[in-house]
Amino acid sequence: MTVLSVENLTLSYRIGRQWREVVHNVSFTLKRGEMLAFVGESGSGKTTTAQAIIGLLADNARRDSGKIVLNGEEISQWSAKRLNALRGARISLVPQDPGNSLNPVKTIGAQVGEVLHIHQKITKDEQENQVLALLTKVGLSHPEQRMKQYPHQLSGGMKQRVLIAIAIALRPDLIIADEPTSALDVTVQKRILDLLDILRRESGTAVLFVTHDLALAAQRADRLLVFRHGEVQEHGATADVVRAPQHAYTRQLLSDLQGSRLTIAPVSGQRLASAAIRAQGISKQFSLSKNHFLQALDNVSFEVPRGSTHALVGESGSGKTTLARILLGFEQADSGRVILDDIDATQLSVEARRQLRQKIQFVYQNPFASLDPRQTLFEIIEEPLKNFGKITRAERKTRVEAVTMRVALPLDLLNRTARELSGGQRQRVAIARALILEPTILVLDEATSALDVTVQAQILALLQQLQQQLGLTYLFITHDLATVRRIAHSVTVLKSGQVVEHGTVEVLFSSPQNSYTRELIDAIPHFSPATKEYA
Structure with a gap:
């Protein structure tokens, strides 16, 4: 049974006084239980097409022509009121940006419960039990506590899991997932996509998966639809597209994915002798409520040689960002020392700490x-x-x-x-x-996670070039172990605020000692068209 049918969809944006066509005659179908992935570079029309399907185009956008049919009923001409009744119950959206998608003045429990309250007649206790079950299902740690928290108290990955819980709450016919795992580490990414697979099998939910992660799309989707400049370049079964791409652009995407491993320059002995960053016994605790505390960091230590790239990896909530904020001077550790370029930053005055930031700069995720x-x-x-x-x-x-x-x-x-x-x-x-x-040190927080595979390869190559030219030291915070393998010299693995493994990238990937590290590595999406296998 066909859940979604899109026929000759054409969309435009108003730029000044002119309308510019950005999506051109796009057609496809999506069946019950099927996953179709939209792939292509930023600005290719993927998200705009997805927004049109659920009736959430931007104010300066319009549908010029084409039909959108859901379960045999054309919804192209529906009013906003009719579409509102449809959203959540029959069609759900997992948006790309978790930071701007949750209400900052409502608790997490209230926001997940809202969709249940609107569409179901249940008691308050039943609603609370369902919310708790949903937060547990999407793998949110300490779900009872999270229900009482507000969005600003959660990491980006945690917020995304809340949005996925809202989307799956009523088991809709169609889920539009717009970069649903771009903020998530590989293990949680796997858990979320496994959950979507279970929903597809058990409830027949169809999934429209919008992603810049071609490896992930190739691993998960039944079919791929490749966008470029608002046009469909290629559309077919995933196995066929990956193994024998017909269009030059698709071949380029696959080439960038497979050939983007960088040749990492070794760190000289002179640089190894001196550390640009030394974290010694860093601990940090946060108060969640009157009698509840979260140990965000517990006696964390590591060193980064000058001119090298050190990766900090771990699940959302593992303490990566808290540690980075302490290194940058935005947070104070409860105990421990931070030494940057031989300067003990722990006891500096506010002004001296501000001046130190000339040596250490931050590149944000988004x-x-x-x-x-x-x-x-x-x-x-x-x-x-x-x-x-x-x-x-x-x-x-x-x-x-x-x-x-x-x-x-x-x-x-x-x-x-x-x-x-x-x-x-x-x-x-x-x-x-x-x-x-x-500066001498750059802290890069998920600096390539929002970029498509081609642009990601370009940025990583640029960072490597800058490091070689300027002798920069990088602290690379990421949940993407595939990127770690391509750019880093050494890595520290964090779990629940503690260091579980530390070493060179070569040793850690070839013979991880900790079961958690092995789990992270095993969860990396990959495929090998040459051997006609993908895992």
């Missing part, structure tokens, strides 16, 4: 949210220079232009705003802003 949309790129990159020291406008201009060229961005982009750039260009701007103060 290039779409970390850049001010009101500023030009020149203003974004220049801003740190205004915050530290007094230099002339002419010197600021020279340094902005120099770092812009260093990250391979054309100078004529400097007068534009971030909204005019692709995801990869925005991340280059974020890297340029971090480099403008000439």
Whole structure:
């Protein structure tokens, strides 16, 4: 039985006074229990097509032509009121950005319970039991406590699991999952997609999976639909597309995925002798409620040699981001020491700690949210220079232009705003802003997780080039072990705030000693078209 049918869908955006067509005559069907994956680079039309299906196009977007049919009933012309009754019950959306998708003033329990309250007649106790079961089902740690918390108290990965719990609450006919696991570590990613697979088998739920992760799509989806510039380049059974791609663009995507392993330069003996980062016995506890505490970090220690890349990996809630915030001086440890470039940062005054941030800079996870949309790129990159020291406008201009060229961005982009750039260009701007103060250490928090495979390969190559040219030290925070394998020299694995394994990437991947590390590695999505196998 066909759950969804899209016929010759054409969509446009209003740019100024003009309408620009961005999705061109897209057609496909989706059957009960089937998963169809939309893949393609940022700006290819994947998300816009998905938004049109559920009636959530942006205010400056419109459907020019085409039909959308759900369970044999055309919903293209439905009013917002009719579509509201449909959402949650028959069709659900797992949005891409968990940070902006939950109500900041409602508890997690109230937000998950809301969809149950709207569509079911159940008691308060029954609703609470169902909410608890859903949060447990999606693998959220300490679900009883999480029900009472607010979104700002959860990590990005935890928020995404809450959104998935909301989406699956009523076992809808269709789930549109827009990058549903981009903020999740590999083990939770596997758990969530396994859960969607169970729903597909048991309830016949169809899944439209929008993703930039081609390996994940190839592993999970029954069929692939490859987008580029708003057009379908290729559409077919996953096995056929992966093993014998017909379109040059699909072949390029697969080539980028398989051939993007970097040749990591060894760290010199001189650099190994001196550590750029030393964390010694770091512990941190947070209060969850009057009598409940969370031990976010428990006696964590590691060192990062100068000029090397050290990866910090672990599940959401493992303490990675808390540790990074302590290193950056945004949080204070309860105990332990942080030594950066031979400076003990633990006892510094507020002003001295602020000045130390010239040595250690941060590159955020989301290039779409970390850049001010009101500023030009020149203003974004220049801003740190205004915050530290007094230099002339002419010197600021020279340094902005120099770092812009260093990250391979054309100078004529400097007068534009971030909204005019692709995801990869925005991340280059974020890297340029971090480099403008000439730091010795960069902390990169999931710096490539929001990027498609081609752009991700370009950014990783850029980071490697910058490290070799400038002698930078990287602390790479990520849940993506495939990326760790490509860029890092060494790695620390965190679980529940404790170090469970530490060593070189080669040794850790070839012979992991801890069962948790083995679980992380086993959960990495991969496929091998050459041998006609994918796992």
